[in-house]
Amino acid sequence: MTDRPPLRSYRPGPWFGILGTHATVLLPPSEKDRVASLWELVDTGAGFDEVLDALIAGGLRELPGFVLVSEAAAGSTREAGTITKVVVRGAARARFTTTDGEVHLEGDEATTWVERSLSGVVASVLEVADDGEATDLPAELRVDTGLVRVSRVEEQVVADEPVPEEEPAPAPPTHRAAPAAPLDEHDTADHDGLTQAGGWTPGPPPPGIPGQEPAPAVTRPVARLLVSTGESVEVDRAVVVGRAPESRRFPHDDQPRLVTVPSPQQEISSMHVEIRPGSGADHGSAVVTDLGSTNGTVLVQPGLPAEDLRPGVGVALLPGAVIDLGDGLTISVVQP
Structure with missing residues (x-):
């Protein structure tokens, strides 16, 4: 099982799309001042309850519409069979394809919001009100995670293919390994601040440095x-x-x-x-x-x-x- 995000594409539009590995949030243009803080929350892997609390902290009257789709618990994988929670409010609608069939949710049908918990989600389409499609961009753009302006977001969950079992290879003859060569001084050089002291957490090497x-x-x-x-x-x-x-x-x-x-x-x-x-x-x-x-x-x-x-x-x-x-x-x- 992996922790990778699903295949995701979007259509440009006026709403803000906050797209994380474990959560998707759509907000209307009027909520621009809240986008940065919510992105920081989603980007760090916050769960459903934490993101929802942040969304409604100022009260529903101040939030005309939104969409929140997230897993039941941050850190779980987004594969078919995972419990997915969704909340829709206002001029937004959501369509989910599950292993049991199609599920449609309309946000403007409720005075508060529409909330569902779904299992076996394999695909979803989130649509919001649009004031006219962009003419200078492709109809659909590919995205994994990030902050974009959208009118529609589509996701498809791809489960990992099982890896066939292989017979263990015969053990090689025992031999004494040669001593490891000492590291060259350039192998440990910092790269223009790409270190923990530079303000970000070390991980896989970024493009353009040894190991890429x-x-x-x-x-x-x-x-x-x-x-x-x-x-x-x-x-x-x-x-x-x-x-x-x-x-x-x-x-x-x-x-x-x-x-x-x-x-x-x-x-x-x-x-x-x-x-x-x-x-x-x-x-x-x-x-x-x-x-x-x-x-x-x-x-x-x-x-x-x-x-x-x-x-x-x-x-x-x-x-x-x-x-x-x-x-x-x-x-x-x-x-x-």
């Missing part, structure tokens, strides 16, 4: 970067942008293209961001990752609010996105 799998091979660039200095760079492999980028911190089989940019006020880090071809669900698009920059990176995607990139967390880029590194330096993302 090489960027997938592509036959053509997935995007083109227009740097405000006038430089144009194609993303056919990893691209590292910074005040003084270096390649020695990257594996030999994943050497990036280095783009050096000016930073008169020293706001841009030596190795600020990495843009590389995406893999898996992001295949065919470019993915940007903040490499632990000192002053951070702001990303503005078409039709979406500006967001501060979290160090080591990749975000798929849409054509027309603008990456702001500070010091007046921006990078526009266009089709190749």
Whole structure:
């Protein structure tokens, strides 16, 4: 059993979609001031009761509508058979496909809210009132977790496939192992603040540092970067942008293209961001990752609010996105 999120897509719209691994919250545009605190709660894996308490803390009169979908207990897996709790209020509706059939909920049919506990959920569709579909974006966009503007969110839970049992391989002949080689001093070097002291919890290495799998091979660039200095760079492999980028911190089989940019006020880090071809669900698009920059990176995607990139967390880029590194330096993302 895994702890991965379901397959999730959304249609752009006016409502706020707070999409976490264990919970989904949809809020109307009037609740913009509450979005940040709720995202922090959902992103840390809060359970159903905790998120619901935060939603109604100010009273129902101040909350015209919302949708909350969560597991019965934070930390459980979202597979078929898991108990899923849902609350719908106001101009919102939800449709769930379970192992026992379809379940439809309408939020505007109740004076308070509609609440259900469901088992065996394998797919869901959440829809809210829309003031007109966006015309400059695809009808459906892929997303795992994050904060987006939505009119519809669709999820499909994929259970893990059973792994066939294999007969144990015969034990190799016993031999004395050679002494381990000492670590090179570069193997333990910090990466521009990507340490626990830099303000985030160590985990799997972010793109662009030792241990990261090489960027997938592509036959053509997935995007083109227009740097405000006038430089144009194609993303056919990893691209590292910074005040003084270096390649020695990257594996030999994943050497990036280095783009050096000016930073008169020293706001841009030596190795600020990495843009590389995406893999898996992001295949065919470019993915940007903040490499632990000192002053951070702001990303503005078409039709979406500006967001501060979290160090080591990749975000798929849409054509027309603008990456702001500070010091007046921006990078526009266009089709190749």
